Amino acid sequence: MALKKTTTKMIAASLLTGSVLGFTAPAFAESAHATSETAVASTNQQAIETLNQLYDQAYSGEMPKLVDGLQINVSIKQDVHNQIGLPEEPATNDDPFDHYHGSMGQASYAFAYHPNGTISEIRYFGTQVERQQNLGGISPAVLSEQIGSADKILTVPNTNEKDYVYITGDYELHFVIGDDQKVDHVNLTPATDQTNISNGAAAIEYLSHELDLDNNDDIAFSDMGGDLKKDKAGSYYTIKLTSKSMQEEGGTGTVGLYKVYQDGTYKLEN
Numbered sequence: 218m219a220l221k222k223t224t225t226k227m228i229a230a231s232l233l234t235g236s237v238l239g240f241t242a243p244a245f246a247e248s249a250h251a252t253s254e255t256a257v258a259s260t261n262q263q264a265i266e267t268l269n270q271l272y273d274q275a276y277s278g279e280m281p282k283l284v285d286g287l288q289i290n291v292s293i294k295q296d297v298h299n300q301i302g303l304p305e306e307p308a309t310n311d312d313p314f315d316h317y318h319g320s321m322g323q324a325s326y327a328f329a330y331h332p333n334g335t336i337s338e339i340r341y342f343g344t345q346v347e348r349q350q351n352l353g354g355i356s357p358a359v360l361s362e363q364i365g366s367a368d369k370i371l372t373v374p375n376t377n378e379k380d381y382v383y384i385t386g387d388y389e390l391h392f393v394i395g396d397d398q399k400v401d402h403v404n405l406t407p408a409t410d411q412t413n414i415s416n417g418a419a420a421i422e423y424l425s426h427e428l429d430l431d432n433n434d435d436i437a438f439s440d441m442g443g444d445l446k447k448d449k450a451g452s453y454y455t456i457k458l459t460s461k462s463m464q465e466e467g468g469t470g471t472v473g474l475y476k477v478y479q480d481g482t483y484k485l486e487n
Contacts, residue, residue, distance in 0.1 A: 264354025265363060272364045275385035275405055280339050284326055289388060289407055293334045313450045322346055337482045341403040352400040357381065360392060374447045384408060406480050417443030420454035420477040435461050453478040
């Protein structure tokens with residue numbers, strides 16, 4: 218289990234469980250106030266427990282609760298189906314995630330997969346009912362108090378949401394903050410530096426190895442200018458594969474265009 222900022226957690230716990238006494242108020246008002254404080258503390262404590270579960274299990278490449286035991290880079294799609302069934306919204310060309318909708322207090326999840334079928338990313342959307350007891354009770358301040366400062370803070374393309382990223386061993390835990398300054402959803406991915414895909418040349422080297430084309434003299438790779446692009450699945454480089462023999466026969470020689478994401482995921486575009 219990962220070490221926490223124990224001092225700040227003790228302070229936060231004392232604030233959550235402390236009582237406020239109104240000495241000049243009637244006894245029944247004191248009782249009602251104490252009941253309200255207890256309810257708020259209980260709600261916040263449940264959110265904090267969820268946060269710590271997410272953080273602790275991220276070190277093993279897993280998420281807690283309903284999907285406990287399903288591991289990034291290890292578990293396959295069939296493992297997911299066996300544990301939680303078929304997705305209500307399967308992946309599409311525009312959205313590479315299989316979506317599972319929560320009900321009766323269960324959280325919602327989404328899964329993306331590597332070409333070899335293993336899990337490449339897990340997303341946790343929390344619960345919609347009594348959300349304050351879940352992600353709705355977690356703000357950037359609570360993140361800092363419970364698990365320390367983020368290793369980096371990114372801006373999500375298109376939405377401009379803030380993404381608080383925590384490195385958890387071989388994985389990264391991303392807390393995406395919504396407009397209400399509470400966590401909207403949480404993403405678990407392989408650590409970016411595991412693949413070291415930081416430029417077009419690195420993307421070519423990675424894809425060539427993954428496709429077992431390291432020693433194929435017929436296939437040429439191009440990073441199409443090497444620009445880093447982004448879509449819903451993350452940041453990626455476009456890699457073009459060309460066959461020299463096909464070009465010699467008068468064709469364009471294009472074998473395919475691949476998106477190679479910085480987390481190691483890749484997919485054929487055409």
